[in-house]
Amino acid sequence: MFDMKNLNRLKKLDEIAPDSMKAFWAFDKAVFAGGALTVQQKQLIAVAVALTTQCPYCIELHNKAARDAGASDAQLAEAALVAAAMRAGAAVTHSTHLFGA
Numbered sequence: 001m002f003d004m005k006n007l008n009r010l011k012k013l014d015e016i017a018p019d020s021m022k023a024f025w026a027f028d029k030a031v032f033a034g035g036a037l038t039v040q041q042k043q044l045i046a047v048a049v050a051l052t053t054q055c056p057y058c059i060e061l062h063n064k065a066a067r068d069a070g071a072s073d074a075q076l077a078e079a080a081l082v083a084a085a086m087r088a089g090a091a092v093t094h095s096t097h098l099f100g101a
Contacts, residue, residue, distance in 0.1 A: 002056045039069045046062035047079045048083040
């Protein structure tokens, strides 16, 4: 099912819902522009989120964007481990729901 070529099908959304997709693309561009956080920092956050949501498209796209912004293997590894800690931490903290008061 996963194939980066599938992203070409997004053009169909652009055709069917042009106003919404123009707004989405403008939002996406604005979010990933440098600001209080650098482009590299934003892309490292995106990599961690993509690993957490396990979206293969996002992982590939944001890994490339992070590398294009100068992210190193060490930075990407730390972002991956932050994502892992967040997922593990959520499982641990949610375990509190297993036990009575």
